[in-house]
Amino acid sequence: IITARPDVILMMSNAGPPVSDDELFGNPSIASTPAGKARKLIRIDGAYLLGFGPRTADAIHDLAVSLYGGQVTD
Structure with a gap:
C-alpha cells in the first residue's frame, strides 16, 4: 500500500462489521x-x-462521479 501511493482508497461494503x-x-x-x-x-x-x-453502467458512472465529481457528464 505504501509504495502504491494511492490518492484515494476504494472500500467495498460487506456484511461484516464496518470499519470506521x-x-x-x-x-x-x-x-x-x-x-x-x-x-x-x-x-x-x-x-x-x-x-x-x-x-x-450505473455503478461505473457512480464510481466516476465519486472520483472526479463535476468533471463527469451523463
Whole structure:
C-alpha cells in the first residue's frame, strides 16, 4: 500500500462489521499514503460495483462521479 501511493482508497461494503474511517486511517500503512493524509475514502457496495448485469453502467458512472465529481457528464 505504501509504495502504491494511492490518492484515494476504494472500500467495498460487506456484511461484516464496518470499519470506521478513524480505524482505517489509524493504520500506519494507510495513514502514510496520500489518500491517508487527505483522508480520501470512497465506500461502495461491492455487489453493486462488481455484480455485472444491468446496473453495471450505473455503478461505473457512480464510481466516476465519486472520483472526479463535476468533471463527469451523463
